[in-house]
Amino acid sequence: xxxSAPKEYLQVILSDGKLDxxxxxxxxxxxxxxxxxxxxxxxxxxxxxxxxxxxGRIGFYVPCSGQEAAQIGSAFALRNSDWxxxxxxxxxxxxxxxxxxxxxxxxxxxxxxxxxxxxxxxNHWGFKSANYVSIASTxxxxxxxxxxxxxxxxxxxxxxxxxxxxxxxxxxxxxxHSAYNFAGVYKAPIVFICxxxxxxxxxxxxKQTASGTFAEKALAYGFPGVRVDGNDALAVxxxxxxxxxxxxxxxxxxxxxxxxxxxGPHSTxxxxxxxxxxEEMEAWKRKDPVERFRSYLERxxxxxxxxxxxxxxxxDAEINTAVKEEAEVPPPELSTMFTDxxxxxxxxxxEELREEEEFSESSSTNA
Amino acid sequence: xxxxxxxxxxxMRRDDRIVILGEDVGRDGGVFRATEGLxxxxxxxxxxxTPLAESGIIGTAIGMAVYGLNPVPExxxxxxxxxxxxxxxxxxxxxxxxxxxxxxxxxxxxxxYGGGIKGGHYHSQSxxxxxxxxxxxxxxxxxxxxxxxxxxxxxxRDEDPVIFLEPKRIYRAVKGEVPDxxxxxxxxxxxxxxxxxDVSIFAYGAMLQVCLEAAESAKKGEGVDAExxxxxxxxxxxIDTVMASVQKTGRAIIVHEAPKTAGFGAEVAALIAERAIxxxxxxIIRVAGYDxxxxxxxxxxxxxxxxxxxKAINKIMQY
Numbered sequence: 001x002x003x004s005a006p007k008e009y010l011q012v013i014l015s016d017g018k019l020d021x022x023x024x025x026x027x028x029x030x031x032x033x034x035x036x037x038x039x040x041x042x043x044x045x046x047x048x049x050x051x052x053x054x055x056g057r058i059g060f061y062v063p064c065s066g067q068e069a070a071q072i073g074s075a076f077a078l079r080n081s082d083w084x085x086x087x088x089x090x091x092x093x094x095x096x097x098x099x100x101x102x103x104x105x106x107x108x109x110x111x112x113x114x115x116x117x118x119x120x121x122x123n124h125w126g127f128k129s130a131n132y133v134s135i136a137s138t139x140x141x142x143x144x145x146x147x148x149x150x151x152x153x154x155x156x157x158x159x160x161x162x163x164x165x166x167x168x169x170x171x172x173x174x175x176x177h178s179a180y181n182f183a184g185v186y187k188a189p190i191v192f193i194c195x196x197x198x199x200x201x202x203x204x205x206x207k208q209t210a211s212g213t214f215a216e217k218a219l220a221y222g223f224p225g226v227r228v229d230g231n232d233a234l235a236v237x238x239x240x241x242x243x244x245x246x247x248x249x250x251x252x253x254x255x256x257x258x259x260x261x262x263x264g265p266h267s268t269x270x271x272x273x274x275x276x277x278x279e280e281m282e283a284w285k286r287k288d289p290v291e292r293f294r295s296y297l298e299r300x301x302x303x304x305x306x307x308x309x310x311x312x313x314x315x316d317a318e319i320n321t322a323v324k325e326e327a328e329v330p331p332p333e334l335s336t337m338f339t340d341x342x343x344x345x346x347x348x349x350x351e352e353l354r355e356e357e358e359f360s361e362s363s364s365t366n367a
Numbered sequence: 368x369x370x371x372x373x374x375x376x377x378x379m380r381r382d383d384r385i386v387i388l389g390e391d392v393g394r395d396g397g398v399f400r401a402t403e404g405l406x407x408x409x410x411x412x413x414x415x416x417t418p419l420a421e422s423g424i425i426g427t428a429i430g431m432a433v434y435g436l437n438p439v440p441e442x443x444x445x446x447x448x449x450x451x452x453x454x455x456x457x458x459x460x461x462x463x464x465x466x467x468x469x470x471x472x473x474x475x476x477x478x479x480y481g482g483g484i485k486g487g488h489y490h491s492q493s494x495x496x497x498x499x500x501x502x503x504x505x506x507x508x509x510x511x512x513x514x515x516x517x518x519x520x521x522x523x524r525d526e527d528p529v530i531f532l533e534p535k536r537i538y539r540a541v542k543g544e545v546p547d548x549x550x551x552x553x554x555x556x557x558x559x560x561x562x563x564x565d566v567s568i569f570a571y572g573a574m575l576q577v578c579l580e581a582a583e584s585a586k587k588g589e590g591v592d593a594e595x596x597x598x599x600x601x602x603x604x605x606i607d608t609v610m611a612s613v614q615k616t617g618r619a620i621i622v623h624e625a626p627k628t629a630g631f632g633a634e635v636a637a638l639i640a641e642r643a644i645x646x647x648x649x650x651i652i653r654v655a656g657y658d659x660x661x662x663x664x665x666x667x668x669x670x671x672x673x674x675x676x677x678k679a680i681n682k683i684m685q686y
Contacts, residue, residue, distance in 0.1 A: 083434075117467040126466040133433065134466035138457045146421050147456055148430020148438075155386065155436065157413055174450070178423030185418055259454040340464045341503050343471070344525040346555070 006296025009227035066263030069289035070351035073236030143179030150188035170201025187252035197262035218255035370515035389441030425451035445480035460503030483536035493625035510575035512543035517552030557605035563594035583677035627655035649686025
């Protein structure tokens with residue numbers, strides 16, 4: 001299959017504020033408001049969580065501000081029965097798929113209600129009810145797994161698809177190559193969303209690869225790579241919907257490179273001022289995806305100041321109540337350190353649990 | 368070898384979630400013929416010839432397991448597993464734990480391992496220690512055809528990820544009774560292959576045969592009555608059987624092909640020292656491969672042999 005390297009990219013809400021009506025997807029007012037609510041919730045959740053870490057109320061956090069359109073626009077193209085394998089920065093995907101902020105905070109706090117049982121640092125969550133597979137820190141390690149899930153869907157003759165997320169940095173890892181190669185060979189029903197946010201911690205995308213674009217890497221694996229304005233939720237949605245339909249029809253994988261920007265640090269342990277310019281960050285602030293979508297809603301006549309204030313008040317209340325209540329939840333039981341290593345606890349771990357219980361008891365009585 | 372083939376075939380008939388994947392496993396039937404005939408019977412949807420990428424083989428197998436299949440990825444030689452090591456340590460061993468039990472991996476990694484076939488550095492390695500050291504994995508190593516089938520069937524039915532290492536030296540060399548049909552050997556249970564009272568010898572894989580021969584020779588020659596225990600499962604280890612044997616004999620020898628330093632023998636030795644020191648008459652002796660890469664021409668000098676095990680028996684009997 002010959003295909004020219006994709007240098008141009010898809011935009012619907014043009015950066016000068018105009019609209020490309022020819023590519024505007026037809027979404028209902030309800031759908032559009034749902035997308036906006038999810039994006040705004042993600043942004044407000046993100047700001048709150050950064051604050052919680054700075055206040056010492058959670059230990060660590062990986063922010064996603066700036067990438068809401070790439071995450072939510074793409075995830076909106078999925079059915080509930082489709083699977084996602086996201087990265088630690090993809091809480092927009094979780095929120096869009098119905099995971100309550102309360103549940104997210106439980107994980108960040110690592111309390112007894114955390115679905116991960118307090119075993120992993122933030123943002124290493126997973127939500128089976130949202131078909132959001134749990135996360136490891138190792139970059140790109142989930143990608144071959146994502147391809148395998150898609151292969152299994154095909155082998156079982158089910159018409160579900162997988163949406164796998166990764167960043168620009170991940171495209172350098174060996175697992176990216178294995179995953180894309182197997183996906184192409186087996187025509188797996190998978191959509192790869194490459195959130196090119198410009199930075200892999202301090203390494204700019206221009207130093208991550210000598211390739212002109214990330215999207216053209218897909219061609220080497222035998223499937224299309226498209227580029228979209230990753231801060232335009234409608235453009236992302238449009239590209240994702242087409243890719244999902246291709247996959248569901250058995251036409252194989254697609255890679256969607258979303259050009260976006262990591263407005264915050266890599267994590268709360270990072271200071272991007274050490275390697276990025278203020279000018280660059282200001283320039284991207286002007287392309288804020290949440291604001292851009294808001295202006296689209298306004299142009300459609302679906303937005304008003306009252307609507308905005310009400311919505312923000314509702315989301316803030318949900319977030320603040322959740323933080324207040326979940327902060328009261330105690331840490332997980334000691335036994336959770338030893339359960340789920342295997343399906344049933346083997347003798348050696350039973351002994352180790354007993355050893356730790358006795359040790360904890362004796363040190364607390366001696367305290 | 369036939370035991371592997373039989374186990375896979377019978378279980379694939381019984382459980383249609385089982386799929387096999389790996390290099391050359393389908394049309395070629397596997398370089399050791401372990402999967403011979405399975406492609407013809409079950410088709411390309413269940414016996415998959417993969418591209419050449421161990422990280423892809425294990426990684427996609429993990430995805431299949433998470434979605435509800437029972438994959439059996441084959442690594443052509445254990446020596447080639449390292450590109451998949453990250454998938455094994457980062458994902459396979461931790462999925463159940465890190466997801467709070469929401470996700471898990473019902474999966475068996477099969478790989479021929481060990482030396483004695485003039486394979487040199489990259490076709491002879493015994494790296495079971497790396498996997499024994501990774502919480503969340505089970506490590507199973509049969510030493511006989513009967514146990515190969517029984518343990519493989521148990522592994523295929525186990526809900527946890529199993530690393531199933533097949534001693535390639537005995538693929539064709541050891542003949543044994545393997546009944547057709549349904550039987551399993553439990554994971555996590557060692558077997559006393561030869562009862563004795565003077566010294567306990569712990570071994571697994573191809574070394575079992577070596578130890579049994581050494582025990583026979585010690586009985587005939589020096590009148591020493593050695594007990595030989597086949598560990599069969601390294602993780603979870605059958606600690607009770609090991610300790611019962613040491614309590615009986617008071618002398619312990621551990622034999623494995625893998626290099627001595629930080630090999631699995633070190634773990635067994637530490638466990639014995641922690642739990643049974645008052646029963647020991649003398650030091651715990653390990654007979655193991657040397658701490659070198661696996662040599663080609665001098666292979667016989669590298670591997671533990673009947674004379675080397677006998678030397679250890681004679682040494683410990685002085686205590």
